[in-house]
Amino acid sequence: MAMKGFLAATITVSAVVLLVILQIAEVEAGAKTKLGREKVSHLHFYFHDIVAGQNATAVQVASAPMTKSSPTGFGSVVVMDDCLTEGPEVTSKVVGRAQGIYVSSSQENFHLLMASTFVFESGKYNGSTLAMIGKNAALEEVREMPIVGGSGLFRLAQGYALARTHSIDSTTAVVEYNVTVLHY
Numbered sequence: 001m002a003m004k005g006f007l008a009a010t011i012t013v014s015a016v017v018l019l020v021i022l023q024i025a026e027v028e029a030g031a032k033t034k035l036g037r038e039k040v041s042h043l044h045f046y047f048h049d050i051v052a053g054q055n056a057t058a059v060q061v062a063s064a065p066m067t068k069s070s071p072t073g074f075g076s077v078v079v080m081d082d083c084l085t086e087g088p089e090v091t092s093k094v095v096g097r098a099q100g101i102y103v104s105s106s107q108e109n110f111h112l113l114m115a116s117t118f119v120f121e122s123g124k125y126n127g128s129t130l131a132m133i134g135k136n137a138a139l140e141e142v143r144e145m146p147i148v149g150g151s152g153l154f155r156l157a158q159g160y161a162l163a164r165t166h167s168i169d170s171t172t173a174v175v176e177y178n179v180t181v182l183h184y
């Protein structure tokens with residue numbers, strides 16, 4: 001009797017497992033047909049980080065007691081809603097925003113942790129986003145940062161961004177970005 005019960009339970013569990021596997025397979029097949037072909041896209045834009053003045057787009061929200069005395073500003077956390085434009089001039093056509101944070105995360109070097117969403121607002125990418133997270137070695141001529149995901153036309157995106165400072169003064173840094181992404 002106990003054996004029979006065990007057998008029945010095993011069969012029921014197996015049936016449930018089979019059903020779940022079949023359902024997962026169905027979802028996977030459905031996802032495949034909707035994803036389309038993998039492609040590579042290249043994006044080029046300029047990022048405007050304005051840290052002071054009436055049009056500031058980046059604001060320090062936190063620091064540590066040691067941040068002021070640290071040669072690298074260690075512990076500083078800045079929130080940004082920076083404009084992305086087609087050309088380097090601030091009056092150039094806006095293509096999106098870089099929304100997120102940058103954190104001074106090294107005690108020895110000017111390294112920033114960048115955690116930013118590129119929110120596109122024009123052309124075919126309007127409404128699509130890319131997520132960038134990684135180390136920005138701010139003093140290097142060209143910095144590489146990983147693109148770890150995306151939404152909209154950039155679903156399942158992965159790639160990298162190359163950044164180079166175009167100009168910098170006491171309030172504004174303009175940075176040129178080339179972004180290469182694999183997506184569907």
Ligand SMILES: *[C@@H]1O[C@H](CO)[C@@H](O)[C@H](O)[C@H]1NC(C)=O
Nearest residue numbers: 050052053054055056090091
């Ligand atoms: C702020 O932006 C406005 C509108 O674009 C512009 O007229 C003004 O000159 C800017 N102010 C500063 C301090 O850059």
Ligand SMILES: *[C@@H]1O[C@H](CO)[C@@H](O)[C@H](O)[C@H]1NC(C)=O
Nearest residue numbers: 120121122123124125126127
């Ligand atoms: C981007 O999409 C939004 C929401 O659909 C729309 O309101 C806006 O006009 C679009 N912008 C451009 C430049 O197409």
Ligand SMILES: *[C@@H]1O[C@H](CO)[C@@H](O)[C@H](O)[C@H]1NC(C)=O
Nearest residue numbers: 044142162163164176177178
């Ligand atoms: C971006 O690509 C353009 C065209 O290939 C190139 O001239 C420029 O130096 C690149 N900039 C960066 C930061 O990679």
